[in-house]
Amino acid sequence: MTQRIDKFVLKNGMVVLGEPMADVASVAFELALPCGASKLPPGAGGCAEVISDWIFRGAGTRTSRELMDALDGLGLQRSSAVGSALFDLGCAMESQTLSQAVDLYADVVLRPRLEADQFELSRELAIQELAGLDDDPRQNVMLKLHELFYPQPLGANSLGTTAELESLTTETAAKIIKDKFRLCDAIFGIAGKYDFAAVCEQLSKLFEDNSKSVKENYSYKLPGAKYVHHTHDGAQVHIGLMTPAVTLENENYYNARVAVSVLSGGMSARLFTEVREKRGLCYAVGASYHNLKQLAGIACYAGSAPDKAQETLDVIIAEFRRLSKGISGEEIANAKAGLKSSLIMHSESSSARSGGIVTDHYLLGRVRPLDEIKQKIESVTADSVLAYLRNNPFEHFTVVTIGPKELKVN
């Protein structure tokens, strides 16, 4: 994996990162603004989701209709995501339309029209999206799990509450855009086929400003183990479970990642084997690493028939606990093979890489070269994972269930 990382910093502090990819015709970029769900003022929950729709309803010289036409005319494959800390605007395209796409996104971010009647429609859609979660207990249980596992406001659901959305005003939303779309604290990542000098020249013209960086030095702690059940008249009990883990900047990060893969990296992994293959307790079960900048955890989902849900939860917790008792060399080898193989697939997608370099810079202040990640994975051993687990046991489980039956966390 030969790899070059381009970097440039605008005078205002906005960071521009690039990863050129050989022999691709596509390019993807992602602009991350410090306007995630946890950065909103109290009572304004859901506002970033409303904003993510509103700013596309007309910008610069273009009406909403004209802007949609201009974006689609370039064949952009768009994506927006409101995370805990960041609001990400991304798109992928054929490389020759890149500079036009960047011009349009500068309008959206810097010169949105923010018309009041359009705000009402954006807010109404967010209210409906939130209501729709009731019909998606699998997604809903994981959102409620993050809310319970992380301290507020870090784990906040990006859609807020219906009451918050209903009381939101255009003035509040416009002020949040003014305060939080700080270009000096923004990160722009690009991957695929591009000319970095041309990209930097264009971004300098469009995105230089006098914004002042806001350093936030809050210190957060996980609130600790808890169990909450939400009654829902459905076919299954949806189980979400989280336990603390180290963050990306911790030296034990790769030990934690390999530990999760031993639990849930493939068909041979323990959760799949013990819950699904041997006992047939449920069809869907899996765990994955989830991280914010300050805190991280291992999140597990399972959806089980009511009469098997208690045993499912018991077996999952037993498997999390049993991990520190011993791991075979073959389990470690399988986990590492899976992680390295995912890394290769990831490295071949311009969209995945433009997002990956932005996330790395936000969490670490630098981009990890793919070779470094590969070497770190390779250096993990059964002993290093077990040493990590002895000091950071999988315990203190936060559990949320949605379904017809409440469970016991034993």
Place this chain on the structure above:
Amino acid sequence: MTQRIDKFVLKNGMVVLGEPMADVASVAFELALPCGASKLPPGAGGCAEVISDWIFRGAGTRTSRELMDALDGLGLQRSSAVGSALFDLGCAMESQTLSQAVDLYADVVLRPRLEADQFELSRELAIQELAGLDDDPRQNVMLKLHELFYPQPLGANSLGTTAELESLTTETAAKIIKDKFRLCDAIFGIAGKYDFAAVCEQLSKLFEDNSKSVKENYSYKLPGAKYVHHTHDGAQVHIGLMTPAVTLENENYYNARVAVSVLSGGMSARLFTEVREKRGLCYAVGASYHNLKQLAGIACYAGSAPDKAQETLDVIIAEFRRLSKGISGEEIANAKAGLKSSLIMHSESSSARSGGIVTDHYLLGRVRPLDEIKQKIESVTADSVLAYLRNNPFEHFTVVTIGPKELKVN
């Protein structure tokens, strides 16, 4: 887009297709067997899903445990899918593990252990997966829509019914594997980094046999417009709607694809604009082309609050009908830009291409070069789409709803 398509046919008739990709480290393959849901004997619905789990529970010299370890040890990113006609086994990996992966898949397909106790577990998991659909009305409404839109058995849900799964025996399942895993009618597609001569030599050693091709010359017709409502005590009415369209081998295929994109290709497309942006009727709405070998349609989904569901359905149907009244040059240009851009992204993924070449060969008997697809998209005009719609109007809607309120199809 320079592109080479490799092709080789085994003596028994099994077709091997390859698409080499420059500068990637990954390779992906897909093996399609004529054992899709519509190919099963009456009463054996769901059997292909059970088989897709059962054959991985031990094969050749390996127990279930040993096989899982061997697959995960190679870092394979696995995928299996039971379609209407085909049962697809696929995986993506680092290229150097390709020949070991092919050896393992040959064991799974040719020498599965098919142990009775493992069968019970596979069947139990399928029953649970089917029960879980009740908690996923969005996915469920589209499965029920396909069942209603296509003639039986073409639109059959791959999970069958609970009654079918409960009455399934190991003998039936083993006989289906024997009858339907016909290598002479199988298609093997590979894309990414590989040596085609070596792949063909290995496949010839592993997959030559004396199977006899079964030509099926059934002729199917769409059953026609219908509306079915399923009462469900949820937050939204989930609407699924389908209307007939031409298949891939029809000369009007690209006109149909562009027509769907005018309706639902991007933010400027009509469904998004009329249902979501202007009226705020629902958060999720979209339409896409769906095809089998003999029949095809345009499938639309929307999830709406009960008090807005009737208007949502009315607006969707009005937009489908209005399309033949006129389409602007800008709408056509946007639709074409979106389709060409998707094609580029698709061309850069080894997994997407290994699946794409298999599907093309199954539907057309040949692989369409990407340049051909691009040129065909470029040659579409507003006039050609309108001429298509005059002869094949978007009418005769099949509609399924799941939710607290029944609607009227006006």
